[in-house]
Amino acid sequence: MIGKLKGVVDSIGDDFVLIDVNGVCYEAHCSSRTLQSLPQNGEVTTLFIEMIVREDMIRLYGFASEAEKSWFKLLMSVQGVGARVALGILSTLSASDVSSAIALQDKAMIGRAPGVGPKLAQRIVSELKGKVPALGAVDPGVVGLQTALGEGLASGNVADAVSALVNLGYAQSNASGAVARVVAKEGEDTPTEKLIRLGLRELSS
Known part of the structure; x- marks a missing residue:
């Protein structure tokens, strides 16, 4: 081999x-x-x-990178994901962005890739929940988010806050890292608006 x-x-x-x-x-x-x-x-x-x-x-x-290779193998473990679709996802999203999408259960983000419809995107985030490449190469912001939320499953307000920061032009990994730090300080039940405001403060510091 x-x-x-x-x-x-x-x-x-x-x-x-x-x-x-x-x-x-x-x-x-x-x-x-x-x-x-x-x-x-x-x-x-x-x-x-x-x-x-x-x-x-x-x-x-x-x-x-090894991270990209490992995500390729993990993605292909999901029924309906072949090599072409897995490469399409990794062409659209970086390895750290895939990690973020799985941690946040963000099927819309996975669904941006060519050949990935809503049902397949849902299956990918569901089946790969809690799974990350065993490399130590996962983005630290994602690791922080998973630690802050216990199981790596973001609540709606946290996912909305990260999405809002991404829409403002920040990278997914940076946005999730900033929100993770806010959640660690303020708690998971912090309102979305406050998460966004404090997340922006984290990103500018």
Whole structure:
């Protein structure tokens, strides 16, 4: 099995990259985020690889980080999520954003990805509730939110506050981290408006 590739970028396609490893080119299918993070042709890069072997094919999937690879595997454990849909989610959301969406049970956020309808989005957040890659690479804001709320299931006011901060232009991971710190100080029953106000104060400090 291939777990990691280190080589020279030969060429980049719409959804894949060719990595030249000592004269042998490996084709790895990637999320758009990973493709955008790659260096120019002729430069050295490293990809974490998930190798899928079936009767009619062997395919490599490449990731810029172990966190992204781990989320790919977790997403594919959900019925109805294949490699294409999992890559679509990771193209739309960063690994930390996926962590936030699962922690907040935010099916709308997962539903932004191509090929993910409302029912599938609900299944993803429900089945992956409480599951995060065992890497220590999960965003600290998400970990703080999960700790503050006990089980990682955000109440409506907390989810609304995080959503409001995201709509104001803050990254999901930063917004959830700020709200987590407020909840830890003020309690889970803090009104949404106050969470937003204090969350903004946290983000500006």
